[in-house]
Amino acid sequence: MATREATGETPLDTGGKAFELLNNARKSWIYTYIRYHPATTVHEIVESLDLPQRTVYDYVDELEAAGFIEQSNDGRPAEYTAHDIELRLVDDNTERWITPELVEAVARRTRDDDIDTYVDRHGLDGLAVALEYAREYIDGSVTHHIMAREQDLSPLEAGIMLDALRPVVED
Numbered sequence: 001m002a003t004r005e006a007t008g009e010t011p012l013d014t015g016g017k018a019f020e021l022l023n024n025a026r027k028s029w030i031y032t033y034i035r036y037h038p039a040t041t042v043h044e045i046v047e048s049l050d051l052p053q054r055t056v057y058d059y060v061d062e063l064e065a066a067g068f069i070e071q072s073n074d075g076r077p078a079e080y081t082a083h084d085i086e087l088r089l090v091d092d093n094t095e096r097w098i099t100p101e102l103v104e105a106v107a108r109r110t111r112d113d114d115i116d117t118y119v120d121r122h123g124l125d126g127l128a129v130a131l132e133y134a135r136e137y138i139d140g141s142v143t144h145h146i147m148a149r150e151q152d153l154s155p156l157e158a159g160i161m162l163d164a165l166r167p168v169v170e171d
Contacts, residue, residue: 021066021068021103024059025108025110027062028106031068031082031107032100032103032104034063034080034081034082035084039072039073039079041079043077045060060080068082068085069083082100084100096125096128101131101169102131104168106127114160115127118161130147130151130162131165131169133147134161134169138169144162
């Protein structure tokens with residue numbers, strides 16, 4: 001079952017390049033887009049995500065410098081491919097995984113008010129826990145009532161989050 005505690009003691013919002021990615025929903029979208037569209041160009045990202053070209057270039061450079069993506073060809077225009085991210089953060093008895101799915105959930109903040117509100121209320125650690133519940137919800141081992149009870153949420157809020165995270169888990 002999912003790690004049950006979502007506390008401020010697990011600092012998913014501080015430190016390191018992976019954490020910078022988690023704190024920037026636009027950068028997370030670019031990483032996620034490249035992950036789903038290997039050998040994509042900056043122009044394709046600009047067009048598909050409707051972001052300013054300068055922003056995309058800056059974020060692609062930062063993602064490449066951090067080792068999250070790499071140029072996958074030698075020509076122009078440059079094409080990029082994403083590397084999978086799988087980092088484990090352990091703080092006392094609490095363990096969190098930074099995965100492409102968590103990055104995608106962060107990215108969805110820009111387009112899903114429910115996820116954005118949830119992160120505002122419960123932080124990135126709360127989102128990581130909700131994502132663990134969403135995996136179990138999809139496989140049928142938990143319900144929104146179980147998540148609500150264990151995370152001290154209303155059943156409505158738990159259900160909304162599980163539904164909002166469904167595409168992340170199912171894709």
